[in-house]
Amino acid sequence: MHLLFATSIVPDGALASGYEIANAAIIAALRRAGARVTVIGFTWPGKPASDPQNTIVLGAVDVRTESASSLQKLAWVAKALLSGLTFASVKLRVVSDSEVQAAVERAGPFDGYVLNSVQFAGAFESLFGDRPSIFVAHNVEHSSALQNAAAAGGLFQRMLFRREAKLLKVIEARLCRRARFVFTLAEEDRSALGVGSDDRSAMLPLVTRAEPPAQKTLRRIDCDAALIGTWTWQPNRIGLDWFLDKVVPHLRPDFRVRIAGSVPPGVISTHPGVEFVGRVPDAQAFVRSAAVIPLISTSGSGVQLKTIETFELGLPSVATSHSLRGIDHRPVNCVVADDPVAFAGALEAATANVRDVDGSAFHRRQVKALDAAIRLGLKKLDPIRQEVFA
Incomplete structure (x- = not known):
């Protein structure tokens, strides 16, 4: 089975954020299950993909709001309001649908999509309906946006977060409805996304590294x-x-x-x-x-x-x-x-x-449960070849 893993930022080996650590764990588990995985998305500026032979790079983007100039932030807000996209997704609209479509076709024959989180899938949603998909919900994004709105200091920021929450709720529901299977990273997120049935979703227990960390008996406490x-x-x-x-x-x-x-x-x-x-x-x-x-x-x-x-x-x-x-x-x-x-x-x-x-026992337990959940999702994606993922 050949899968196209569609994500906002492709792995560069640095594992600098929780999002990147989670992606690395999920991609590794898909490959352990026997799937061929090609990743498509953007790189951080100046950071090449760590696995270029299995990666399609659409360009380089810096999507961090905190490091953007005031002019860039205003441009993102204006583009989001005019396009009807979320603030997070509009940051990725630096290439056209036709450019992304051409890149998808370069991936060669493949069996399905893994739509990794809502940002990339929401930015180019119309392109991913021609094959079966698995949706990976890293968070319940609309709930997080509402919590951010409640904690926001200013009226304008609060309004932007509320708008984001409204749009995200609709997009997340649509991605879940279209997906053959949904992976979440927390058990309670399954019901929050309306896919609480075991036939529709599973939680992915994660690890932060491929192998258990070497146990060191002595630590210097500073x-x-x-x-x-x-x-x-x-x-x-x-x-x-x-x-x-x-x-x-x-x-x-x-x-x-x-x-x-x-x-x-x-x-x-x-x-x-x-x-x-x-x-x-x-x-x-x-x-x-x-x-x-x-x-x-x-x-x-x-x-x-x-x-x-x-x-x-x-x-x-x-x-x-x-x-x-x-x-x-x-x-x-x-x-x-x-x-x-x-x-x-x-x-x-x-x-x-x-x-x-x-901590090695905890790591082994997480990997075992992660691999079992991944196999379950792959069976739902391709019922004809269920025995491959038994």
Whole structure:
């Protein structure tokens, strides 16, 4: 079976974001199941595709809103309003339908599409109706947009998020309806998208690496807690604001928190132990330097890959319930707390008794369940060849 994996950004090997980590895991699982996968989409500027023999590149785009100029943001908003597309999809309309169609034809004979998330599929939706498809819903995007609207500071931004939510709800419903099968990254997202039946969808348990991480018995602890993420992404920003505003004030003054990653303007903390360290050269080394990892998601859908990575590494953690969506197994050194005072107390208790575990068992369990879900979806895509994916 030859599949065309249609995505906004093609893999470049860097795995710099949760979206890219999830894509790598899904593509690898499709190939382990015996499918030939050709990827089509855009690259980041200056970053070539990591697998050029199996990739069709439509061009280079930078879709990050936070790094765009004010003029570029206005152009995107205007184009979205005029075209009726979502803000996220209009960023990809740097090539025409005919150019994308020609690129699809260059892929050669193939059996079906894997429409990876709503952004690319929404930008070129009319081109993907000629073959059966699987839809991969990384998030329930319309729900995330509504949550972003509720958290937005200004009226104009709130209106844009509400418009996005309205459009996304219609597009997601249409993509789910047309798909032979739907993959989500969290169990609750299946019913939220109206495909809760086992005959229509399955959750994909993910991993952040091909092999279990090497277990290291000794760690040098340089701080009490460490967080890393793309904090300019609105759902992450909401979680960070909750942590800084609600949890941090209950930590003792000498509790040391290091926060890595791009932080939006205006994000500050008066706690003497909080330090914003920006970009770090080695994300894994950074989190391993902390006694405990706070998992602070409070909004959004899909799965938190930082949670999965923490469990793979066997590191102690304190997690909100929302951070555990898409996770069927919680290690013994993960404490769940949604109340800010309890969360702070659990962090302090974890630093007093650091307990690492072997994360390789969690990784193996995730891979086994991921492969089983992928085989189920491929059977639905091509019922005639079900025995191939048994």
